[in-house]
Amino acid sequence: MNLLIVLAAIFLAGCATLSPDAGFSDVEQAVTQRTGARTQWVRSEDAANSVQARLKELLLKPIGPPQAVQIALLNNPGLQARYADVGIAEADLVQASRWRGPTFSFARLRRGGETEIERSVFFDVLGLITIPLSVRGEEARFAAAKNRAASEALRVALETRRAWFNAVAARETSRYMEQVKQAAEASAELARRMAEVGNWPKLNQAREQAFYAESTVQLARARQAEASARERLARLMGLWGEDLGFQLPERLPDLPKEPRQLGPDSETQALAQRLDVEAARRDAEALARSLGLTKVSRFVSLLEFGLHRNSETGQPRQRGWEIEIGIPIFDFGTARTARAEALYMQSVSRAAEVAIQARSEVRDAYGSYRTNFDLARHYRDEVIPLRKRISEEMLLRYNGMLASVFELLADSRDQVAAVNAYIEALRDFWLAESDFQMALTGRSPGASTGTTRTAAPAAASGGH
Amino acid sequence: MNTRRRFFGQSAAGLIGAALVSRVGAASLPEAPIRTTPDMAPPLQPSSGRPYSPVVTLNGWSLPWRMNSGWKEFHLVAEPVVRQIAAGMNAHLWGYNGQSPGPTIEVVEGDKVRLFVTNKLPEHTTIHWHGQRLPNGMDGVGGLTQPHIRPGKTFVYEFEAKRPGTFMYHPHADEMVQMAMGMMGFWVTHPKNPKFMPVDRDFVFLLGAFDIEPGSFTPRVNTMLDFNLFAFNTRVFPGIDPLVVRRNDRVRIRVGNLTMTNHPIHLHGHEFEVTGTDGGWTHPSSRWPEVTTDIGVGQMRAIEFIANEPGDWALHCHKSHHTMNAMGHDVPTMIGVDHRGVVEKINRLVPDYMVMGERGMADMGEMEMPLPDNTLPMMTGRGQYGAIEMGGMFTVLKVRDGLARNDYKDPGPYQHPAGTVAFEWTGQLPVAERPAPAAASKMSLKVRKPPAGHAGH
Numbered sequence: 001m002n003l004l005i006v007l008a009a010i011f012l013a014g015c016a017t018l019s020p021d022a023g024f025s026d027v028e029q030a031v032t033q034r035t036g037a038r039t040q041w042v043r044s045e046d047a048a049n050s051v052q053a054r055l056k057e058l059l060l061k062p063i064g065p066p067q068a069v070q071i072a073l074l075n076n077p078g079l080q081a082r083y084a085d086v087g088i089a090e091a092d093l094v095q096a097s098r099w100r101g102p103t104f105s106f107a108r109l110r111r112g113g114e115t116e117i118e119r120s121v122f123f124d125v126l127g128l129i130t131i132p133l134s135v136r137g138e139e140a141r142f143a144a145a146k147n148r149a150a151s152e153a154l155r156v157a158l159e160t161r162r163a164w165f166n167a168v169a170a171r172e173t174s175r176y177m178e179q180v181k182q183a184a185e186a187s188a189e190l191a192r193r194m195a196e197v198g199n200w201p202k203l204n205q206a207r208e209q210a211f212y213a214e215s216t217v218q219l220a221r222a223r224q225a226e227a228s229a230r231e232r233l234a235r236l237m238g239l240w241g242e243d244l245g246f247q248l249p250e251r252l253p254d255l256p257k258e259p260r261q262l263g264p265d266s267e268t269q270a271l272a273q274r275l276d277v278e279a280a281r282r283d284a285e286a287l288a289r290s291l292g293l294t295k296v297s298r299f300v301s302l303l304e305f306g307l308h309r310n311s312e313t314g315q316p317r318q319r320g321w322e323i324e325i326g327i328p329i330f331d332f333g334t335a336r337t338a339r340a341e342a343l344y345m346q347s348v349s350r351a352a353e354v355a356i357q358a359r360s361e362v363r364d365a366y367g368s369y370r371t372n373f374d375l376a377r378h379y380r381d382e383v384i385p386l387r388k389r390i391s392e393e394m395l396l397r398y399n400g401m402l403a404s405v406f407e408l409l410a411d412s413r414d415q416v417a418a419v420n421a422y423i424e425a426l427r428d429f430w431l432a433e434s435d436f437q438m439a440l441t442g443r444s445p446g447a448s449t450g451t452t453r454t455a456a457p458a459a460a461s462g463g464h
Numbered sequence: 465m466n467t468r469r470r471f472f473g474q475s476a477a478g479l480i481g482a483a484l485v486s487r488v489g490a491a492s493l494p495e496a497p498i499r500t501t502p503d504m505a506p507p508l509q510p511s512s513g514r515p516y517s518p519v520v521t522l523n524g525w526s527l528p529w530r531m532n533s534g535w536k537e538f539h540l541v542a543e544p545v546v547r548q549i550a551a552g553m554n555a556h557l558w559g560y561n562g563q564s565p566g567p568t569i570e571v572v573e574g575d576k577v578r579l580f581v582t583n584k585l586p587e588h589t590t591i592h593w594h595g596q597r598l599p600n601g602m603d604g605v606g607g608l609t610q611p612h613i614r615p616g617k618t619f620v621y622e623f624e625a626k627r628p629g630t631f632m633y634h635p636h637a638d639e640m641v642q643m644a645m646g647m648m649g650f651w652v653t654h655p656k657n658p659k660f661m662p663v664d665r666d667f668v669f670l671l672g673a674f675d676i677e678p679g680s681f682t683p684r685v686n687t688m689l690d691f692n693l694f695a696f697n698t699r700v701f702p703g704i705d706p707l708v709v710r711r712n713d714r715v716r717i718r719v720g721n722l723t724m725t726n727h728p729i730h731l732h733g734h735e736f737e738v739t740g741t742d743g744g745w746t747h748p749s750s751r752w753p754e755v756t757t758d759i760g761v762g763q764m765r766a767i768e769f770i771a772n773e774p775g776d777w778a779l780h781c782h783k784s785h786h787t788m789n790a791m792g793h794d795v796p797t798m799i800g801v802d803h804r805g806v807v808e809k810i811n812r813l814v815p816d817y818m819v820m821g822e823r824g825m826a827d828m829g830e831m832e833m834p835l836p837d838n839t840l841p842m843m844t845g846r847g848q849y850g851a852i853e854m855g856g857m858f859t860v861l862k863v864r865d866g867l868a869r870n871d872y873k874d875p876g877p878y879q880h881p882a883g884t885v886a887f888e889w890t891g892q893l894p895v896a897e898r899p900a901p902a903a904a905s906k907m908s909l910k911v912r913k914p915p916a917g918h919a920g921h
């Protein structure tokens with residue numbers, strides 16, 4: 001018997017040891033698969049040095065969205081804190097798998113001249129029996145920690161991407177506001193000189209001056225928005241000190257030639273790849289297992305998918321993927337198992353909720369993606385060329401002394417405002433694109449924040 | 465419309481006998497010739513009826529007729545037309561027989577005149593024979609003296625040309641729109657006696673005003689006074705023909721005003737007398753010499769003079785805006801405004817911007833800048849010494865020796881005899897004692913600073 005216990009203890013201790021990467025390779029793989037960027041849990045000086053070297057290399061050139069995401073995944077300190085959770089969970093798991101081992105006690109008691117020495121060895125027999133159970137629990141917690149870490153990495157990646165687009169757009173906007181201010185400044189200066197030589201009343205001069213004064217306010221706001229957007233990006237990338245001099249490109253990336261399509265397998269892809277769906281499935285599986293539900297196979301079918309094909313006479317064939325939701329029926333029998341049943345049903349409902357939400361989010365994000373694509377394209381192909389034509393015609397009118405230089409300048413302000421509106425539309429497209437990408441492959445994009453929507457400059461047509 | 469124009473536009477003569485307008489009335493309707501070229505047709509010598517000495521319509525023509533059992537028959541067709549205002553600008557107007565203004569009608573005192581008027585406009589019209597003695601029912605006031613001529617219909621006007629003189633015709637139905645669209649024409653009733661007040665050259669034209677937005681083709685018919693094109697026979701300088709005369713010719717110029725303001729028409733180099741008004745010939749004892757005659761709205765004047773001073777003499781409306789083409793009436797005055805430093809700022813936003821008006825507006829006449837489509841420069845035209853800087857109601861009376869009787873060809877710029885052109889003084893300038901010019905800003909401040917309270921107001 002004793003021997004048996006000792007052997008069991010040795011066996012259990014041998015099967016659960018701390019892995020060299022603390023289970024982080026799973027996280028790394030999940031993140032790389034979905035973002036194309038590497039992430040690393042920095043636990044040693046060597047690792048820190050290699051991360052720093054990689055950062056320096058990335059910071060040499062202007063940072064694009066992939067580089068920004070890469071930097072954040074290596075350097076975001078909040079993310080590193082979350083990665084530590086994975087190590088903690090693994091440690092808990094290893095701890096749980098270890099038998100407490102025998103305890104020895106020694107007592108020397110003296111009563112008068114009588115001395116009693118008591119030696120005893122205690123074996124934690126109950127612990128030994130419950131080890132498999134607690135290991136199973138810790139395993140689930142470990143898996144959940146890894147999932148949470150990966151999910152957090154994806155959140156940081158998404159927010160970094162969004163912050164990048166916001167920062168570049170804000171920079172472009174403030175550059176355009178600068179131009180508006182220049183136009184207003186030229187108007188005001190000319191107006192001042194006109195009043196000076198007696199060609200204009202003070203009323204007109206004051207009006208031009210007022211516009212200039214307002215454009216100064218707009219420029220200050222735009223510059224502040226630019227600084228704020230850049231700071232947010234810097235925070236997400238975990239940069240400080242001299243690294244804050246990182247460079248961003250001058251312009252947002254161009255609109256893709258054609259928009260992506262929402263394929264029939266898009267929702268399926270989301271259900272297969274999203275971490276939140278996976279977590280819900282794991283939870284339910286684990287619960288089923290711990291409740292001793294052997295017929296989990298039917299339950300699992302909840303999240304299995306089948307090719308859906310509807311044929312009707314005279315109608316085109318409908319195709320798509322469909323989740324099959326099956327509610328398995330168990331004979332729980334007794335009141336004692338009522339709790340188990342309720343818990344199980346709860347996990348089933350939660351999994352269904354997550355799955356339905358994921359599918360809806362894919363459609364929703366695509367709708368936003370597509371609308372923003374169409375809007376940006378409309379600005380690029382319709383609004384901007386029209387504004388350009390208006391400006392050209394305006395110049396022709398000026399040439400013929402049919403319009404004044406003030407009208408010319410007011411028009412150039414309008415043109416700048418239109419270009420700026422296009423920048424914002426393009427930015428919104430890229431934000432929507434990031435969200436769609438995330439909804440499709442990673443996690444719910446809804447939780448992410450950070451669309452710093454700068455107030456669109458008043459495109460007051462006709463100037464004032 | 466277009467196909468017809470393109471088809472007949474091939475004809476060099478420009479005078480075209482068009483197909484008859486109505487199959488039913490084919491036998492009884494005279495031809496309705498059209499003309500689409502904008503230059504001056506030679507005087508139409510009478511081939512039938514009483515003899516007379518024909519007039520010359522500036523940038524226009526006279527309508528041929530046919531005699532029909534003692535009636536002189538004309539056919540006017542009211543229709544949309546495209547009129548070249550000057551090279552580089554076409555206007556979409558309404559006119560008669562292919563042009564605006566319509567052809568000049570020439571008859572002789574005592575002629576029995578029958579005028580067929582066909583309406584090819586999208587709305588009804590009538591014709592009023594401005595200044596004529598005629599039966600009330602022939603006066604052409606829609607609703608008052610006759611039913612309107614509906615689109616597609618042809619009406620007949622018959623009356624005797626009782627009084628010799630200078631007349632006009634124009635619609636009296638929706639006339640605000642139809643006159644703004646260019647519906648007008650000249651009418652001359654020659655005296656029965658060709659020896660009565662004979663002249664060697666007899667020019668006629670109508671004054672017209674249009675508001676055609678730069679870059680567009682059709683007049684804004686609701687404009688009341690702020691017109692941007694002032695025209696002689698719907699042509700603006702330099703699109704207007706010169707008045708070519710032989711030295712010592714007796715010249716008559718007849719002008720009718722169908723705009724909404726008066727035009728003081730001014731002739732250089734000669735005095736003239738007003739020999740005719742709307743009411744007929746003026747008594748010789750009532751005439752006095754003039755160099756400018758104001759022609760009121762709806763009025764006509766005939767002026768006469770001996771063209772005995774050779775040269776290129778300006779003839780123009782003396783309202784200076786009326787010798788300009790389209791311009792921005794709200795453009796502020798830039799004279800004297802220093803643009804240094806500002807230009808660069810503006811150029812950063814509008815790369816093709818150039819300063820204009822800093823020294824005045826003569827830049828406009830000198831620079832060739834791209835303009836909106838179908839838009840004429842505000843002032844234009846070049847003479848032998850440079851930019852003439854004119855537009856609108858401006859033309860040139862060219863008096864030359866040795867022209868033939870009926871020669872109206874432009875003889876080119878006048879060759880001034882040596883020593884007869886203004887020249888630059890290259891000698892010493894006297895040093896005059898003058899007060900230093902005060903800075904404009906200080907001056908204006910001094911003048912405009914309001915006194916305390918409101919005592920100064």
Ligand SMILES: [Cu+2]
Nearest residue numbers: 727781783786
């Ligand atoms: Cu005038």
